[in-house]
Amino acid sequence: MTFDFAPRWLSIISTATPYVGAVQTLSPLAPPPQCAPATPSMIEVAALVEELFAEGTLSYDQLRSLSTVPELESLLGDALNSVPAGRRLAHQK
Numbered sequence: 001m002t003f004d005f006a007p008r009w010l011s012i013i014s015t016a017t018p019y020v021g022a023v024q025t026l027s028p029l030a031p032p033p034q035c036a037p038a039t040p041s042m043i044e045v046a047a048l049v050e051e052l053f054a055e056g057t058l059s060y061d062q063l064r065s066l067s068t069v070p071e072l073e074s075l076l077g078d079a080l081n082s083v084p085a086g087r088r089l090a091h092q093k
Helices: 009-015 019-025 042-055 060-066 070-081 085-090
Strands: none
Touching: 042 060, 042 070, 060 070
16 A cells, blocks of 8 residues: 655656746645754844743753853853752752
């Protein structure tokens, strides 16, 4: 048994003209063209690290380790200092 996800994908690609024309020849249900993911900024990475720590995915030791990375040091300093003492001790056991 076969399951064909996109039965006409090869014919769509082979009949596509340059990018502007390709958009016009594709059906409205065709997926958008793939592009490379955007590179996050250091501020976005720091926000993600803080969020992961807040939800408990990262331990205090991991947060402290990431705060020593030169690119993140100034961005994670306040987050590291604002961790309550009880949470610091809980992760050091």
